[in-house]
Amino acid sequence: MSARIRFEPDGVEVEVPVGTNIRAAAEQCGAHLGSACGGVCACSTCHVYVKEGLDDLSPMELGEEDRLDGAFDVRPNSRLGCQSQVLKDRLYIVEVSRESRDAFFDEHPELRGHR
Ligand code: FES
Numbered sequence: 001m002s003a004r005i006r007f008e009p010d011g012v013e014v015e016v017p018v019g020t021n022i023r024a025a026a027e028q029c030g031a032h033l034g035s036a037c038g039g040v041c042a043c044s045t046c047h048v049y050v051k052e053g054l055d056d057l058s059p060m061e062l063g064e065e066d067r068l069d070g071a072f073d074v075r076p077n078s079r080l081g082c083q084s085q086v087l088k089d090r091l092y093i094v095e096v097s098r099e100s101r102d103a104f105f106d107e108h109p110e111l112r113g114h115r
Contacts, residue, residue: 003086007031008051008095022048022057022081022094032111033096034103039082044071045103046081053092058085072099 001018005025014029023046026033034045041063050057054077064083068074081100086092096104105112 001089003088003090003092005029005086005092005094007033008093010096016086018087018089019085022046022079022084022086022092024082025086026081026096031096032101032104033081034100034107035082036103036107037082041067041080041083044068044080045100047071047074047097047100048079048081048084049075049095049097050077050079050084051093051095053086053088053090053094054079056086056088056090056092058083058087071097073097 002015004015006013010031012029012031014025016025023035023039036045037043044067064080
């Protein structure tokens with residue numbers, strides 16, 4: 001089974017096996033998602049807003065909740081990309097937060113012109 005994830009505002013879409021996390025999916029399709037800690041729930045640079053499919057992600061655990069407490073502009077549909085696995089065969093729409101895009105371009109200054 002596979003899921004599709006569309007990343008905004010990059011406008012890229014990727015198909016991944018069910019069980020993949022949003023951070024890994026972003027890496028596959030070149031979406032501009034930050035990941036300063038490398039995906040171990042030790043930062044909040046992979047902060048996203050899940051516009052479609054929020055209920056079909058792996059549930060939020062305590063560690064993620066704690067990390068999100070320290071994130072900027074947290075909303076009811078906020079998740080950390082590295083902690084959120086897609087669980088259903090469906091389309092997910094994910095908006096990369098400003099915080100996360102900024103972190104991405106700090107990590108990859110050579111890509112800044114492609115914003
Ligand atoms: S990449 Fe650091 S918490 Fe997700």
